[in-house]
Amino acid sequence: MNLADKISDPIFKKVAEIAQSEQVETFVxxxxxxxxxxxxxxxxxxxxxxxxxxxxxAKTVADKLNKxxxxxxxxxxxxxxIRLNDQDLELEFVGARKESYRRDSRKPIVExxxxxxxxxxxxxxxxxxxISLNSTNYGELIDPFNGLDDLENKVIRTPLEPDQTYSDxxxxxxxxxxxATQLNFKISQESFEAISRNKDRIRIISAERIxxxxxxxxxxPKPSIGFDLLYRSGLLEIILPEIHALxxxxxxxxxxxxxxxxxxxxxxxxxxxTTDNLWSRWAALLHxxxxxxxxxxxxxxxxxxxxxxxxxxxxxPRIFKRLKLPMNDKMxxxxxxxxxxxxxxxxxxxxxxDSAVRRLVHDAGNDIEELMLLVEADITSKNKKLVxxxxxxxxxxxxxxxxxxEKDQVxxxxxxxxxxxxxxxxxxxxxxxxxxxxxxxxxxxxxxTIPNEREAAQQFMIEKGKxxxxxxxxx
Ligand code: ATP
Ligand code: MG
Numbered sequence: 001m002n003l004a005d006k007i008s009d010p011i012f013k014k015v016a017e018i019a020q021s022e023q024v025e026t027f028v029x030x031x032x033x034x035x036x037x038x039x040x041x042x043x044x045x046x047x048x049x050x051x052x053x054x055x056x057x058a059k060t061v062a063d064k065l066n067k068x069x070x071x072x073x074x075x076x077x078x079x080x081x082i083r084l085n086d087q088d089l090e091l092e093f094v095g096a097r098k099e100s101y102r103r104d105s106r107k108p109i110v111e112x113x114x115x116x117x118x119x120x121x122x123x124x125x126x127x128x129x130x131i132s133l134n135s136t137n138y139g140e141l142i143d144p145f146n147g148l149d150d151l152e153n154k155v156i157r158t159p160l161e162p163d164q165t166y167s168d169x170x171x172x173x174x175x176x177x178x179x180a181t182q183l184n185f186k187i188s189q190e191s192f193e194a195i196s197r198n199k200d201r202i203r204i205i206s207a208e209r210i211x212x213x214x215x216x217x218x219x220x221p222k223p224s225i226g227f228d229l230l231y232r233s234g235l236l237e238i239i240l241p242e243i244h245a246l247x248x249x250x251x252x253x254x255x256x257x258x259x260x261x262x263x264x265x266x267x268x269x270x271x272x273x274t275t276d277n278l279w280s281r282w283a284a285l286l287h288x289x290x291x292x293x294x295x296x297x298x299x300x301x302x303x304x305x306x307x308x309x310x311x312x313x314x315x316x317p318r319i320f321k322r323l324k325l326p327m328n329d330k331m332x333x334x335x336x337x338x339x340x341x342x343x344x345x346x347x348x349x350x351x352x353x354d355s356a357v358r359r360l361v362h363d364a365g366n367d368i369e370e371l372m373l374l375v376e377a378d379i380t381s382k383n384k385k386l387v388x389x390x391x392x393x394x395x396x397x398x399x400x401x402x403x404x405x406e407k408d409q410v411x412x413x414x415x416x417x418x419x420x421x422x423x424x425x426x427x428x429x430x431x432x433x434x435x436x437x438x439x440x441x442x443x444x445x446x447x448x449t450i451p452n453e454r455e456a457a458q459q460f461m462i463e464k465g466k467x468x469x470x471x472x473x474x475x
Contacts, residue, residue, distance in 0.1 A: 001140075001141040001148070002139045002140055002141070003036065003037075003131055003141055004138055004139025005139070006139075007028065007139065011046070011084075011087075012028070012133060014061075015061060015133055016133040016134070016135070018057075018061050019050070019134065020134070020135055022057065024050050024052045024057050025050065025051040025052075025115075025132075025134050026048055026051075026133045027048065027049050027050075027115060027130040027131060027132055027133060027134075028046060028047070028130060028131040029047050029048070029049045029118070029128075029129070029130040030047040030122070030127050031045070031047065032045070032046045033130060034126045034127055034129065034147070037129070038183070044087070044089045044090060045090040046090070046092065048091065048092065048094070048133075049096050049115065049118050050094075050095055050096065051114070051115060052095055052096075053095050054078060054093045055073055055078065055080045055093070055095070057093055058073070058081070058082060058093035059071065059073075061091070061093070065082070065084075067083075070082055070083045070084065070085065077094075078094060078095060078097065079092060079094045080092075094118075096112070096114060096115050096117060097110050097111065097117065097118055097121065098110070098111050098113030098114075098121065099168075101169065104204065105204065106168070106170065106204060106205065108121075108168070108169075115142065119142075119144055119159065120159055120160055123158065123169075123172045123176075124147075124158060124159070124172075124179065125145040125146065125147040125150045125157050125159055126147045126151050126156065126157075127147075128159050129141060129142065130143075145157075154183070154186060155185060155187075156176050156185050156187045156191060157187075157190075158172070158191055158194075162190055162191045162193075162194035162195075163194045163197060163198060165194075166194050166198040167198050167201055170201035170202045170204060170205050171209055171210075171213070173195045173198065173199070173201075173233070173235060174202070174205070174213035174214075174235075175213060176191065177195075177213075177217065177229045177233070180225060180226065181217045181225040181226035182220055184225065195233045195235070196232075199233055199235050199238060200238070202235055207323055207324040208324050210323070215278060218282065218285070219278060219281075220272070222272070223268045223272060224265035227243070227265045227268070227285075228265060231243075231247065231261065240319075242289045242315060242319060243261065243286075246264055246288060246289070246292065247260070247261035248261075250297075252297045252303075253297075253299065255302050256303075260288050260291050260292075263380050264284070264285060264288055265285075267287065267377045267378050267380060268281055270377035270379075271284040271374060271377035274373045275370060277370060279334055280337065280370045280374060282334050283333075283334045283338055283370075284377055286315075286316060286319070286334060286338055287309075287312065287337070287338050287378065288305075288308065289315055289316075289319075290307070290309060290313075290314075290315065291312075294306055294307055294308040309340070309341050309342050310339060313335040313336070316334055316338065317331065317335075320334075333367065336364070340360070340364055340371055341374055341375060342375075343360050343364075344394060344397050347397045348390070348397050354404055355446060355447045357400045357404045358445075358446050359446050361401060361404060361405055361410050361411050362410045362446055365411055365412060366411065366412070368401065368411070372397070375394060376391060376394055408445075408451070408452050410445065410446065410452060413445075415441060415442060415457075416441070416445075416453060417438075417457045421458075421461075422434050422437050422438065422461060422465075424473075425462070425473065426465050426471065426472060426473065427471075428470070436464075440460070440464045441457050441461060444460055
């Protein structure tokens with residue numbers, strides 16, 4: 001197959017010219033070729049493999065393109081990259097190589113090799129295809145493992161023996177599952193069995209790399225594909241035991257509860273249809289992790305998971321730390337969503353009080369919209385009628401939220417009376433009464449005892465101070 005007219009970007013002709021004058025055989029390889037054949041948009045990074053010194057060739061290309069400033073050399077990896085900012089393009093160069101591995105590291109021992117050697121070291125047949133940029137067969141597809149058929153059949157398969165491939169570099173297990181999720185491909189049975197057998201090798205991979213793959217799975221339209229594969233291969237139990245622990249159904253006295261693992265990944269899919277926010281998707285994945293520890297059975301009430309949201313939110317910092325996810329406002333956002341994840345359901349009743357709605361708006365603040373998306377995603381019943389009913393209930397909650405917001409403006413609550421004003425009003429030195437009064441004012445507003453207004457709050461402050469035995473000094 002010749003793809004000359006498919007690689008129309010002028011950069012290919014340029015690189016080919018330089019390759020010819022330098023007499024270095026050069027090929028395009030990897031993700032760019034795969035996505036070209038899939039008619040899929042490829043992030044703008046193009047990998048080139050050359051028979052010879054990859055870094056030296058990259059230097060020549062950078063020189064001839066007048067882009068020396070934009071050349072980065074990674075000597076340890078034997079690669080070099082030219083960034084073409086104007087085209088938002090990254091050209092990666094590597095010399096064809098042969099790799100062999102030691103058991104304790106995913107860093108290979110590298111020696112120079114042929115194109116075939118280089119294709120052998122690639123992770124999947126669909127990622128091992130290359131296109132020649134050489135004058136004798138410009139545009140020719142070189143596909144020694146029949147990656148084209150695997151693209152056609154939507155299969156992920158390793159070029160060489162899968163046990164060896166995954167054991168050599170166990171990150172490939174995560175990559176297989178990530179590509180299966182991104183491309184909606186199947187992992188070949190042989191390959192999947194090898195992943196299951198080699199799952200423990202994942203322990204030699206750094207948390208950062210595992211997490212990078214997890215985040216890519218999370219950003220897919222249907223992340224459940226990946227989480228199901230992680231679960232069935234046994235990888236999930238190693239990298240996210242808290243999610244693995246959600247699996248299973250227990251039965252007592254003929255009463256069962258749902259399988260919270262399959263429920264959870266359905267919730268992640270659901271929320272992925274309504275938001276691209278990665279952290280909302282993480283909140284969906286983690287929203288039920290407090291359930292295994294809070295599970296109880298009681299003859300009268302059946303299965304309950306009291307307080308699981310609170311317990312779950314408390315588990316999150318450890319998980320974020322272990323996975324090297326950011327321990328900042330992103331984590332606090334996930335914690336907040338998990339902690340509040342059952343609150344709106346409590347409001348989905350006929351006779352809900354204004355104060356309950358006000359408190360939710362106050363606690364969720366600007367994240368109220370994403371919280372509503374989470375609780376709506378959390379509805380996973382097979383019963384269509386029931387789903388409709390619950391969604392309708394949440395519609396009513398949304399209406400109440402808007403109504404209360406317009407009336408009371410408690411979303412980003414600012415106390416109408418400041419601490420300084422309290423100090424001056426009662427001529428106080430720093431003392432606990434200040435905090436008590438402040439808190440009482442906030443409670444009174446949220447409860448609806450007084451409106452969220454300055455005058456009412458001042459009056460309330462005076463009364464509260466008197467109650468505490470303080471003397472008000474009017475101005
Ligand atoms: P994308 O960039 O869309 O994630 P890609 O296939 O381009 O997909 P990269 O991580 O950019 O993936 O890697 C480029 C190429 O390098 C791959 O197509 C594959 O041929 C090879 N490769 C990357 N990582 C590995 C690995 N761990 N083992 C073997 N080959 C790999
Ligand atoms: Mg790439």
